[in-house]
Amino acid sequence: MSPEMTEPEIQKVQQGIKEKYDRVAAAGSGGCFQYPTGKAGMELQGYSPELIKIFPPEVLAAFCGVGNPFSLGSLAPGDAVLDIGCGAGVDSLVAAHLVGAGGRVMGLDVTPAMVERARAHQARLGLANVTFQVGEAEALPFPDATFDAIISNGVFNLTLDKEKALNEAHRVLKPGGRLMLADMVLVAALPPDLGDKVENWFQ
């Protein structure tokens, strides 16, 4: 846990994340982020046009990733893949397409409403090789050495204990497994006048 955070600050961040992603699940990603989301975000992040055209507009609209984990390595047919912080499931569905019927994808997210959205998108696409589950990056509900690859997009910046979340990812990867993680990082200290650091956590 971040040593400089008090218990009330931690609770405020957790509550803020829940409220924000409840809103995103209900209203979609449009207008909720300071970067391009939806289909425009996927195009900007270099998702292949062939992949983008597989998905209906309402699924593409739910993308709120900050990068493209698929640009960091490949997924092979038959792979077992975990998507940490899957949101409404767009990357999980991309992965399900890439690993094929012989592979399997698990999408995990801490916000139940986002998991419901992901399940609705899965049903819309009729993909049988992907499952969605509620859970936390810091306490992955899977045995050791379960997955060939982990993808994650825009999530680790939101975790309160990054070391624990990374250790958990390492634990559930098979030996030689790949962590394909896209995220935002601070490249300099926040300006002192930025305001409440807790409020800024999940903007």
Ligand SMILES: C[S@@+](CC[C@H](N)C(=O)[O-])C[C@H]1O[C@@H](n2cnc3c(N)ncnc32)[C@H](O)[C@@H]1O
């Ligand atoms: C910016 S969205 C990205 C969603 C998805 N990866 C995408 O690219 O569309 C961040 C997601 O991380 C989830 N999240 C935040 N903290 C989490 C945690 N500690 N464990 C699991 N999921 C978390 C949120 O509920 C939200 O759905």
